[in-house]
Amino acid sequence: MRPVVIIGAGGHGREVADILRDQCSAGTPVTPMGFIDDKRELHGKEIDGLPVLGDFSWFETGSRAKVEVICAVGLPQICRRLVQQARKMSLNFVSAISPLAQISSRARLGEGVTIFPNVVVNTGAFVDSYSILNVGVVVSHDATVSSYCNINPGARLAGNTTINEGSYIGMGTSVIQGRTVGAWSVVGAGAVVISDLPKNVTAVGVPAKTIKTREEGWHER
Numbered sequence: 001m002r003p004v005v006i007i008g009a010g011g012h013g014r015e016v017a018d019i020l021r022d023q024c025s026a027g028t029p030v031t032p033m034g035f036i037d038d039k040r041e042l043h044g045k046e047i048d049g050l051p052v053l054g055d056f057s058w059f060e061t062g063s064r065a066k067v068e069v070i071c072a073v074g075l076p077q078i079c080r081r082l083v084q085q086a087r088k089m090s091l092n093f094v095s096a097i098s099p100l101a102q103i104s105s106r107a108r109l110g111e112g113v114t115i116f117p118n119v120v121v122n123t124g125a126f127v128d129s130y131s132i133l134n135v136g137v138v139v140s141h142d143a144t145v146s147s148y149c150n151i152n153p154g155a156r157l158a159g160n161t162t163i164n165e166g167s168y169i170g171m172g173t174s175v176i177q178g179r180t181v182g183a184w185s186v187v188g189a190g191a192v193v194i195s196d197l198p199k200n201v202t203a204v205g206v207p208a209k210t211i212k213t214r215e216e217g218w219h220e221r
Contacts, residue, residue, distance in 0.1 A: 009035035013072035
């Protein structure tokens with residue numbers, strides 16, 4: 001059995017812990033060991049039956065060779081920072097994939113992905129590392145979800161769509177066939193993307209229109 005430390009002790013982290021438990025029950029040899037979190041007031045407490053072990057310094061005192069990690073933080077820019085911190089410590093990532101998800105044998109998944117119940121990932125699709133597919137997401141044939149993306153519950157990505165790095169796709173959003181969402185962009189809940197969106201923007205509405213543009217590199221601050 002491979003113990004997994006969950007990075008982030010918030011609501012998303014608790015959901016990831018449940019997915020890991022479900023994986024274990026279904027025969028995958030992983031089990032949640034506990035959380036790490038920067039919030040000192042959580043350290044030493046128990047959340048959903050799992051201890052909050054401390055912050056990243058815990059890995060300096062614990063036996064990092066015996067544990068794997070997964071990032072369970074929903075904001076892409078924070079997830080990226082935490083993943084980079086973990087990778088600098090040579091920590092190994094595991095994926096949390098619900099047994100209730102339907103994933104084509106011809107789809108590809110990167111490392112450290114989180115896939116919730118009732119997700120569908122169809123043939124030829126690619127979900128890159130450290131991305132999140134929340135409950136009920138559909139990723140159709142040959143679509144690409146790049147690294148550090150968060151695809152929120154009920155979103156639908158049609159065939160040959162491309163969601164570039166760090167994008168945050170709101171609940172119930174639809175992206176039609178062949179369209180692209182630029183890197184580090186935000187698409188509001190319920191939007192319908194019928195034309196390509198550039199990087200570093202916020203877009204909302206039906207059809208989705210840009211309402212805000214951020215400076216290059218904003219997510220690295």
